[in-house]
Amino acid sequence: MDGHKAAKRRKLTDKSLLNVILQNPDFAEDSQMYQSLLEMERKLDWTITRKRMEIQDTLSRNPATTRTLRIFVSHTVSGQSWQAGTEGDNLTNPETGESIPAWQVRIEGRLLELPQRGKDKGPQRKFSTFIKRMMVEFDRDTNVYPENNIVEWPRATGHHNPPLDGFTIRRTGDVPTNIRVVMYLDHYPEQYRLSPDLSSVLGIREESHLGAVQALWSYIKIQGLQDKADRRLVRSDEKLRVIFGAETIPFQKLPEYVKRHLAPPEPILLHYSFDPSIPLPEPERPTAWDVELKMEDAALKSRMGVMLHANKETSATLAKMDEEIALLAQSLHNSHLKRTFLQSFANDPAKFIQTWLESQSRDLESVLGAGASEGLTLRQEELRRSEFFRLPWVEEAVAVQEGLRLASKGMQ
Template identity: 35%
Template sequence: MSGNPNLSEKSNERDTKEASEVKKEIRLLEREIPEKLLETILEANQYVELQELERRLDSLIVRKRFDLQDSLSRQSKKTRAIRIFIRKTLENQAFQSHEEKNDIQISDLASLSVPSWTIHMEGRLIPGKEEEMKQLDEIPFTTFFKKIAFQIQRSEELYPESNYVEWNKLSNGTNLANELKLKRNGDQNVKINILLYPDEHPERYKLSSAFANLLAIKEGTRPTIVTALWQYIKFHRLQDMEEKRLINCDKGLRNLFETDRLYFPRIPELMNRFLEPVDPIVLSFELNVNEESDNPFEIFDVFVNADDPKQTQTRSFLANVMNQNEIKVLDEKISSFIEAIHYSKSKYDFMRQFSEDPVMFIHRWTESQSKDLEVILDGSETNFAEKKDSKYYQQPWIEESAIHYLNRLNSKKQQEILNASTRK
């Protein structure tokens, strides 16, 4: 029975990739300069001092990171008020033109400017009792939203430009801003809806009507919903007396989950079909293109359940600290340099010993090679007379045996490194 060659190739590729990743991790551990070179290379002592400083910094960073994560878990959310200002700028509208339509020649039609309008959306946090406006101005209002969508209510045929535009917050927060702009062509009044999707951690969900009626809550986070369901089960005494993880469904649960018994650990997965994203906050207004004003023509106050603004900055800081791609690249370079130093040291020792006493060095080297050969041959007896002849080491099988021997040494060295890293 023959195997699938494609599966075999994929398996080999996966094994090769895993092996290369393991080798890469092992290389990162080889960052120590040999002790014998510390006195020879003046810069080596500086490198050792830098390593010690790096270890202390790593320890400090890890401890501070745990402190920050602990502070994030302990702080509770609070309702924040955001004031949204919406203003407009108009270009080439009818009331802005000073030319008479009758004076326009046919040849000038191509040079006419297209009427357009621009919506400017700005936001500011309303300070609390112990907050200063200056500090809040430094926090972009888009920090509190994961998505902001603009809906322009007009014909798609007359205005081929997209009438639905989204702004989505990037995971690294690089596109946060205190102002969003939307420019479109047009010379007619138009109704616009702005949909605000709050960025909440953990995320809130809206319950389906049947699920909401059962638990008497309309929305909540996953832990809140599971807790409410558990309170319902306890109140109605639906937990099985013998097997505590089984729930005996009453009429309400039976109609909802369509089963007589539930395995409680599976409830978070089963309730997914009854959860929907919460409805966005909708800001509706009409854009009038027949007059222009520098003052905001619409002001909205929006309330969101959000973390302390400092928490958002803390999360961003922790994400940057955890992202150590640049450090990994530098570690790989250091590892390569250390390997080159080890190789140069071995080469230097070899040449130095050979120059001091060439004859004795050759005898010791051939004796060492003979012992290594016996190890390769599993201790089998060899003719010592043949060993002294150089032709003995020029046979075809010698090269293959040497490769096997070096591979064994390499595997042994890798195992020692892995054991050392495990002990740390």
Template identity: 30%
Template structure:
């Protein structure tokens, strides 16, 4: 061996050699260099603070890319292992009885279990369908309209015309007159509204179906009185805010003319009941004044879904002046279909007629663009304004009469509240959790049955021909060991091309429960899950 031959150091994996630089994408050609001891002066130093992982190249030892070659890709970090997902993946989920169990089990338990599984599937389908129907009914419930009567009145105290009298041991101070305004609202029992259900209809139907007996009138009256009435929404439920504005006067103090505003608090998504301070039928306020004042009470509606005021062009098409956003879109769609304005080839294309041109300002448009284009023709409803004069004079208070207003308000169907309570029933959630626990226990039992059936099949096959069975079993174990060690040949081992492993279809060994369970256990390991995640990326 010539002494002047260059010595090729055997660098560890991941480090470049002293040979000329080459692109990382270029495969290595030719036989590997001679293996030999590495000189100490050429060994790369490993520092414990560099945090090198086995098989990961150190950035400071990476070779420079060749001219024109793409930059080397940085290794992707391994995703963190989710312990909860691993636990769920290890849990068995199969609840199907393996085939052939009924042949080795005494009785008809397997047949009854299969019948129960079919019944469970039909019951689950019916429950899901009914819940979807309820959800659809909740979103499509038609609003009812009831009459809300509002009474506005005021009282006075310590006015100049009132006689001075002793109150609590001291005399009233002349000229310190005050007033107190009360605003009260309640829903009326509107018998003329056909959408309002009669709460006493059940009692009346019983009287019509059967003959009236002597003395039944008193019992019927007692039933009507004892029957609990359905709670109605209170005054504060119908409005987002209530504002009281005062007209300016020269004699009143500026602080007594400031506006008064009440706003409804925002509720969490899963809460439907208002707090006690926002659930009321009446509100009142008091201030100082010795002369009559004009006020305006502004009520901003609180409706779900919210209604909007439509522009004149949009109102001419829909023939309504107020509607919800979904109602407007559905009305436009009905108008397009009624007038035959859809495109011949592209059904989403709309040919605008004169009325639609006035709304959208174009000859044609696609229907998905219509909801956004309609926003310019929809504005919030104007607040309800109720004028009232605060009277402090003696003539009015000799015989005071309140000011009464009747307004129509949207009222949710009582059945809708019951359906919402049904869908959000906490007992249903608890029942689902209990069913999930029972399903987990059932899956464990089915897994134990599957393993018992596999052992039964194992020993049954061995008892029929022990020699042949043991030979085939040892060959199978040897093939598995060769596959794990990476020593298996292309055919899969000595007997890897046997008929049982070459055969596919539903009756092959690759579709047996044992094979599926083995694959599930292999994927449940953290290393296999991380490798699968890297492959999917």
């Protein structure tokens, strides 16, 4: 803030210096380098301001990036017949569930690190924060296993539903089972599935609302479909006529027409099969799937935020230099005023003194309230009295006038 104030003071001083330069060709020739520096500084300030505004605009939109989410699905078993040798000959206890054949499925995931960035800074997000809704369906005989074969997890906020690293589902049984996982990812910005008509024009299947509008506008510009007479209208070609249903549409209604061709995105489908009656390999390796996830680019946002806030030491140095430039510029301006004052006196001392006395007289009249109204009558009345010329200021004025006369005589 102090640097900004110093720069503002310097700018005001620069205006006065430019006036000095324009009024004095000799001085302007000597200060050509200073003028070049001022011009360079203006261009640099404009560039920095423009870049800052671009970064601030980008930060307000929350920059997005595409990351890879690796999803793991694995299972474990208990109480199976092939485990009897390790668990002993314990009898089945239906009340406690001990030694009853059972299995459990584990679904978890994590973001893969970017090669050029390395490990993400800060705590990693929980797996459940990447999911909007998930359903797990078990394909098995409902007559034998009548228990719930569909598990649904809708994400909700609150302490009763904290973020999770993964999901574990346990069921009883010892027969081969097929599992289907239906997962709706939480993209940022929110993604939509484009209609076949719009997808064929833009060449993309899923995109955000803003991204689809920008892609359509790029297509319009490339094809030259903006009306040449009225730039607010967009003309339809053979492909857009199917989407718009009209020959021309207003430009501002593009988001509305695009929204009509957006639908919820298709979920991620994962298929997993296992046979609890077969011993697990050692060590067990979970099955993995890689899916793309649109999310906020926190790293880029933090780096751009740092660019907006300059280093404290650099800001202090710039503020000090601005202060020194402002002082030097003011000193130069004062020197120019003195030079102009003495040059005018040297060129025509009599005229200079007369002009100066008239100026002082006007200032005195302003102080005393004299003028074109009643003050003028009062002023003229005072001048007719001899006591007026015996006031203390008269001796000071005479001394100044005498000093100027002697100075003028010496210069001649």
